[in-house]
Amino acid sequence: MSKCTTCSKECLTSDFHESPNKKGHTAQCKACRSEVYFKNKYGLPCVSCHLFKRLETNSLCRDCNNEVGLRCCIRCREWLPVLVEFYENRNECKACYKGKQVLQTLAKIDQKYGV
Ligand SMILES: [Zn+2]
Numbered sequence: 001m002s003k004c005t006t007c008s009k010e011c012l013t014s015d016f017h018e019s020p021n022k023k024g025h026t027a028q029c030k031a032c033r034s035e036v037y038f039k040n041k042y043g044l045p046c047v048s049c050h051l052f053k054r055l056e057t058n059s060l061c062r063d064c065n066n067e068v069g070l071r072c073c074i075r076c077r078e079w080l081p082v083l084v085e086f087y088e089n090r091n092e093c094k095a096c097y098k099g100k101q102v103l104q105t106l107a108k109i110d111q112k113y114g115v
């Protein structure tokens with residue numbers, strides 16, 4: 001057993017990475033090292049699960065967004081409930097999808113009547 005210098009927990013030797021010079025192991029356990037790594041990489045934790053992960057534009061990680069059923073519309077960039085505001089498997093919300101269809105219909109009318 002060895003003591004981690006960061007969390008002060010007694011950890012098994014297998015909970016540490018081998019140190020770079022191959023003598024013994026690193027001073028921090030694997031959990032602490034990966035937390036530091038992700039902290040440096042992502043900067044801010046997810047506002048819901050408080051883990052350092054890649055965050056979506058609403059400050060939640062992908063997992064948390066999936067859990068609460070939110071999806072970002074690729075057009076209006078709004079975070080909306082998937083079940084209510086999206087057609088299945090579409091990346092744009094119903095409002096944007098309908099809006100696009102209206103524009104397409106108008107364009108067709110324009111072509112047809114040369115307005
Ligand atoms: Zn530790």
Ligand SMILES: [Zn+2]
Nearest residue numbers: 046049061064
């Ligand atoms: Zn999260």
Ligand SMILES: [Zn+2]
Nearest residue numbers: 073076093096
């Ligand atoms: Zn939208």
